[in-house]
Amino acid sequence: MNDSRVFNVLVLCTGNSARSIIGEVLFNALGQGRFKAYSAGSHPAGKVHPVALEMLQALHLSTEGLRSKNWDEFSQPGAPQMDFIITVCDRAAGEACPLWLGSPITAHWGFPDPAAVENPDQQRRAFQDVVHGMTNRIRQFVSLPLVSLDALAIKREMDRIGQQPIDTTDKNQPV
Numbered sequence: 759m760n761d762s763r764v765f766n767v768l769v770l771c772t773g774n775s776a777r778s779i780i781g782e783v784l785f786n787a788l789g790q791g792r793f794k795a796y797s798a799g800s801h802p803a804g805k806v807h808p809v810a811l812e813m814l815q816a817l818h819l820s821t822e823g824l825r826s827k828n829w830d831e832f833s834q835p836g837a838p839q840m841d842f843i844i845t846v847c848d849r850a851a852g853e854a855c856p857l858w859l860g861s862p863i864t865a866h867w868g869f870p871d872p873a874a875v876e877n878p879d880q881q882r883r884a885f886q887d888v889v890h891g892m893t894n895r896i897r898q899f900v901s902l903p904l905v906s907l908d909a910l911a912i913k914r915e916m917d918r919i920g921q922q923p924i925d926t927t928d929k930n931q932p933v
Contacts, residue, residue, distance in 0.1 A: 765904065767795045768840045768862070771847040774799025774826045776807040776873045776885070781846055781892055783814050783821065788896050796838065798829035807873050809885045817889070833858060842916070846892070847871060863909055865916035867895055869924060891924035 767789075769781035778797035785795030803826050811821050831837060840862040846869050869891060872884035898919050904912060 763905065764791070765789075765793050765841040766838050767793050767842045767844065768829075768832055768858075769795060769797045770799065770829055770843060770845045771797070772800050773803040773873070774828075775803035775805060776810045777846040777869050777871065777888055777892070779806050779810050779824055779826075780814065780889055781844065781896070783819050783824070784889070784892055784896050785900070787819050788893070789900050793900060794838070796832065796840075798827050798832055800829055802826040802828050809872070809881060813885050813889050842912075844916070844920075863913050863916060865913070865920050867892075867920040887924070894925045895919050895922070 767785050769778040769785065771778035774797055778799060782795045782797035785793050789795065805826055806821075806824050811824070814821050832840065837859075839860040840858055841860075843858060843862045843864045845864075845866045869888050870884065872881060872888050875881040875884040899916065902912070902915055907915070
């Protein structure tokens, strides 16, 4: 693999309104130009959850152009070819996905749905937990020496990262 290669990542969830959107933004920020992330959903909600936007903006991360979109956009001719596809909700992980060009490496990194929490204070905490847990997992992934690993080794690492308990302890560390 080329040392200066940019890897395409698609983060999937059912509604593409919170977790997958957060993953897209965090991958683009933490990947420092080595990753171009996208997000989509099997049944998009049609809008980005306002608390997800608020959390990302509070971290001074760009939310410009974010929208809830169907994963079919990424299986069409002319769509970017994905290197990695990560599902972040249990429902999307179990659904039949479209056929992806180029045989991307896939993994499931499940996170509880913060939008499902009804109490506003608890919901904010749930969103914070997702942001911090996802930040920790993405940091681990983007630090891997991808250019020197084969596909099987990358898949093992992606699965290992996704099987770890969700670590939300590092709440004060900036993205």
